[in-house]
Amino acid sequence: MASNRIGRINEEIQKELANLIPNLKDPRVQGLISVTGVDTTPDLRYAKVYISVLDKSTGKEVIKGLKSAGGYLRREIGRSLQLRYTPELVFEEDTAMERGARIFDILSTLDIPEDDGNDESAE
Secondary structure, rough: HHHHHHHHHHHHHHHHHHHHHHHHHOOOOOOEEEEEEEEEOOOOOOOEEEEEEEHHHHHHHHHHHHHHHHHHHHHHHEEEEEEOOOOEEEEEOOOHHHHHHHHHHHHHHOOOOOOOOOHHHHH
């Protein structure tokens, strides 16, 4: 039951941040920024926010800008969600796309013979 509640809270925090981040006035927070996921602790004290940036060279600066605006973002989330505790936001760059592309490259270089459909071990 509690995990379902945490899942709903994660989704709501993700939606709110996706709406709030484009309106930030910090010059470091610019470009195409996506909130790819939120992982909140069961006690609602911390929320790890995964951020994906289109321009990978500015990723670290975007994270610094978001950390700087963390108090404002936390306050706005607290106003809209009305939770007992508004979680402290911890921003991390999401590297899942790079990992997936690297795995795809590795798999595409493997020389795997085609299956001809005659599987003798199935008998």
